[in-house]
Amino acid sequence: MSESILSVGIDIGTTTTHMVLSRLSIDTISIFNRLPENSIAAREIVYQSPITFTPIVYEGENRLIDFEKISLVLEDFYKQAKIDKNEIESGALIVTGDSARTDNAQKVAQALAQAAGNFVVETAGPKLEGILAARGSGAVEESYRTGKTICNVDIGGGTSNLAFIEKGRIVETACLNLGGRLIQVEECQPDLFNAEQFKTVQCNRSGRMLLQSLGLSSSAPLSKTDLSKLASKAAALIAEYCRISIKSGEETSLLESLSETDVPSLAWLEKVDEYWFTGGVGTLMKSQERKDTKSEKSSAVPFGDLGQMLARALLDLLDRKRARFDASGIYATVIGAGLHTMQVSGSTIGIQSSQSILPLRNVRILKISAEQNNKGYLTAQVTKQLNFLDQLDGSEPLALYINDLSRDDISYRGIKNLAAEISNLLERLPKVAVKNALVIVLKEDIAMSLSQILKGMLRDKIILTIDGIDAQNGDFMDLGKTLGSAIDPNCLSIGVVIKTLLFYK
Amino acid sequence: MLEKSKNITTANLDYLTRLTPARLAVGRAGSRPRFDTWLSFRKDHALARDAVLGDLKASFIKEFAQTYDLLLVESQAGDRKNFVLNPPSGKRLKESEVADLSAKLGRTSPDVQIVMSDGLSALALEENLPDLYPMLLDGFRQEGITMGRAVIALQGRVAIADQIGYLSGAKIAINLIGERPGLSTAKSLSAYITYNPSPSTISSDRTVVSNIHQEGTPPVEAGAFIVRTVKRILDLKVSGVRLQALS
Numbered sequence: 239m240s241e242s243i244l245s246v247g248i249d250i251g252t253t254t255t256h257m258v259l260s261r262l263s264i265d266t267i268s269i270f271n272r273l274p275e276n277s278i279a280a281r282e283i284v285y286q287s288p289i290t291f292t293p294i295v296y297e298g299e300n301r302l303i304d305f306e307k308i309s310l311v312l313e314d315f316y317k318q319a320k321i322d323k324n325e326i327e328s329g330a331l332i333v334t335g336d337s338a339r340t341d342n343a344q345k346v347a348q349a350l351a352q353a354a355g356n357f358v359v360e361t362a363g364p365k366l367e368g369i370l371a372a373r374g375s376g377a378v379e380e381s382y383r384t385g386k387t388i389c390n391v392d393i394g395g396g397t398s399n400l401a402f403i404e405k406g407r408i409v410e411t412a413c414l415n416l417g418g419r420l421i422q423v424e425e426c427q428p429d430l431f432n433a434e435q436f437k438t439v440q441c442n443r444s445g446r447m448l449l450q451s452l453g454l455s456s457s458a459p460l461s462k463t464d465l466s467k468l469a470s471k472a473a474a475l476i477a478e479y480c481r482i483s484i485k486s487g488e489e490t491s492l493l494e495s496l497s498e499t500d501v502p503s504l505a506w507l508e509k510v511d512e513y514w515f516t517g518g519v520g521t522l523m524k525s526q527e528r529k530d531t532k533s534e535k536s537s538a539v540p541f542g543d544l545g546q547m548l549a550r551a552l553l554d555l556l557d558r559k560r561a562r563f564d565a566s567g568i569y570a571t572v573i574g575a576g577l578h579t580m581q582v583s584g585s586t587i588g589i590q591s592s593q594s595i596l597p598l599r600n601v602r603i604l605k606i607s608a609e610q611n612n613k614g615y616l617t618a619q620v621t622k623q624l625n626f627l628d629q630l631d632g633s634e635p636l637a638l639y640i641n642d643l644s645r646d647d648i649s650y651r652g653i654k655n656l657a658a659e660i661s662n663l664l665e666r667l668p669k670v671a672v673k674n675a676l677v678i679v680l681k682e683d684i685a686m687s688l689s690q691i692l693k694g695m696l697r698d699k700i701i702l703t704i705d706g707i708d709a710q711n712g713d714f715m716d717l718g719k720t721l722g723s724a725i726d727p728n729c730l731s732i733g734v735v736i737k738t739l740l741f742y743k
Numbered sequence: 744m745l746e747k748s749k750n751i752t753t754a755n756l757d758y759l760t761r762l763t764p765a766r767l768a769v770g771r772a773g774s775r776p777r778f779d780t781w782l783s784f785r786k787d788h789a790l791a792r793d794a795v796l797g798d799l800k801a802s803f804i805k806e807f808a809q810t811y812d813l814l815l816v817e818s819q820a821g822d823r824k825n826f827v828l829n830p831p832s833g834k835r836l837k838e839s840e841v842a843d844l845s846a847k848l849g850r851t852s853p854d855v856q857i858v859m860s861d862g863l864s865a866l867a868l869e870e871n872l873p874d875l876y877p878m879l880l881d882g883f884r885q886e887g888i889t890m891g892r893a894v895i896a897l898q899g900r901v902a903i904a905d906q907i908g909y910l911s912g913a914k915i916a917i918n919l920i921g922e923r924p925g926l927s928t929a930k931s932l933s934a935y936i937t938y939n940p941s942p943s944t945i946s947s948d949r950t951v952v953s954n955i956h957q958e959g960t961p962p963v964e965a966g967a968f969i970v971r972t973v974k975r976i977l978d979l980k981v982s983g984v985r986l987q988a989l990s
Binding site for chain 2: 273382383384385405406586645648649650653682683684685686687689690691693694726727728
């Protein structure tokens with residue numbers, strides 16, 4: 239027997255916004271000789287929205303996402319999909335690129351996620367964008383399956399998000415503040431020789447920096463050659479950032495100032511087998527690649543931005559044999575958000591009395607490193623991280639993600655010790671148990687045993703223990719409904735979404 | 744996922760071999776296995792044979808039985824060799840021990856009668872019981888489930904627990920027994936759980952939790968799971984295939 243979950247992905251990008259609805263089938267797999275396990279067996283896209291421009295308004299100095307307009311856009315998508323929002327049980331809304339830099343990004347994200355359906359989470363973060371795009375494009379799966387080292391490059395309007403993948407594991411992510419919309423122009427009066435000229439409508443920080451490095455300015459009209467130079471410069475910087483090639487070391491300081499994250503390691507220069515291009519500019523690269531004839535050396539300026547020119551310039555820099563333009567294209571991030579944000583926990587977890595507290599949203603994750611020989615380590619580490627606790631709204635419990643458990647810890651004595659650490663923590667810092675509840679997250683398959691021991695020690699507390707979850711890359715988590723009780727009601731899992739909420743500075 | 748890859752490449756094989764501890768893509772030297780492949784096969788096979796032929800260590804029996812106040816009995820097999828050659832002999836208690844065990848257990852009619860049998864891997868008991876057994880004790884105590892005095896049955900097979908459970912009048916018999924070793928692990932343990940155990944119990948009456956070892960379901964986690972399963976069986980008053988049919 240299997241059950242399915244309708245999941246939504248929404249990406250509000252610098253230039254465009256889109257939505258994908260997908261159905262995730264959860265299967266209870268009972269392998270001969272093993273306890274039944276629940277997992278996502280299939281992901282099927284049931285609706286893909288058209289690409290729509292992200293409505294941006296300016297209020298004086300402030301750049302804002304037009305909340306009313308974008309709400310209408312999303313409503314319209316749901317209508318087209320013929321889906322009742324109440325059917326949606328999972329998913330993520332991500333605000334990416336320059337849109338995450340708008341002054342109301344966080345508020346809009348929160349409000350839209352709540353309106354998007356039950357249990358849709360809002361997320362943001364330059365690292366997360368790269369991860370979602372790489373999952374959505376299928377690069378992660380391809381690398382896992384073939385062992386290739388792949389770099390997924392998602393180039394949108396405001397940012398280029400990279401994920402370097404080795405054997406199916408995302409090893410490094412990076413975000414460069416360069417995209418197709420670093421400048422927006424419109425045609426103006428031709429110059430004396432009747433050549434086309436463009437005046438700048440909008441130019442972001444990166445655009446200004448690049449113009450400056452070329453000795454140009456956004457206040458004077460720009461020629462087509464100027465724009466083309468700008469695109470070539472941006473392309474060269476992106477190629478260097480991706481470690482496709484390093485022409486000169488001169489750009490290092492410029493790259494550093496344009497990078498939202500650390501600049502990718504130079505080691506990738508030798509290691510990457512394939513570059514996958516996704517995002518709006520990736521899609522333009524793909525379509526140009528197809529009609530790659532001399533007839534149309536496309537230097538047009540559609541959409542009033544540099545997207546097309548940047549795509550052209552990047553193609554010229556590439557070793558085509560190593561480049562791949564995935565079918566997901568501009569949808570890579572949103573597919574990643576809709577299909578790949580949910581993890582299914584192990585099937586033996588501790589939820590007995592606490593079932594009533596589910597679902598939980600925005601549970602802050604504290605990462606703990608187990609120290610076998612240091613009694614009281616848990617209390618010590620939590621205390622260290624507690625500074626921000628005053629700012630917690632105290633409405634949702636905290637989650638402790640226990641890392642670095644050794645083989646010796648997966649024993650009766652080891653789990654007793656861990657339970658003692660938790661009990662000690664709750665005694666010394668009772669406020670850690672918000673509303674008397676606490677969530678313990680583990681990778682190792684010991685949640686049910688930890689739960690049993692804790693139940694004997696702390697009768698008045700609700701302690702939710704879940705395993706089989708990797709929360710390393712998250713700051714917050716949402717815990718959904720319980721899944722897959724088909725074979726044995728004791729084999730329950732929870733749908734978990736790990737998220738980050740780092741809006742750009 | 745696999746049908747997508749049309750040809751098996753070295754990289755593909757690397758992926759496939761990561762999915763399983765089975766001996767995939769081990770190569771060959773001419774018409775024979777490669778030297779290291781052959782050695783590792785011999786080693787794992789030897790471990791499996793040792794597990795089947797080895798007796799439960801006297802030191803383990805002494806310490807474990809003392810710590811948890813266990814009774815020690817033998818099946819009709821008498822010794823390891825006869826146990827392996829005449830499997831049915833492991834299903835029943837040695838005649839001369841029945842009366843004595845019966846007296847020691849008393850007709851206390853507990854909820855649960857635990858039996859620990861070496862089965863086909865004494866090593867599995869030695870490896871897993873120290874973590875599994877105390878989890879069961881804790882869990883049953885917490886849930887108010889009563890236990891008869893537990894028994895170690897040497898040269899025992901699965902059915903011996905049903906006979907022992909019948910003697911004590913237990914509602915449920917649990918046999919924690921060493922599984923037949925394979926070439927991946929020789930340390931795997933199973934728990935066979937029977938409601939209303941008796942000499943007439945048949946295989947379909949038993950619920951099993953298997954693959955208990957560090958690389959499978961960790962023994963501590965299995966302990967907690969068995970407690971839940973026992974609770975469910977006590978509530979529904981049925982085990983085995985009929986229990987599965989109820990869910």
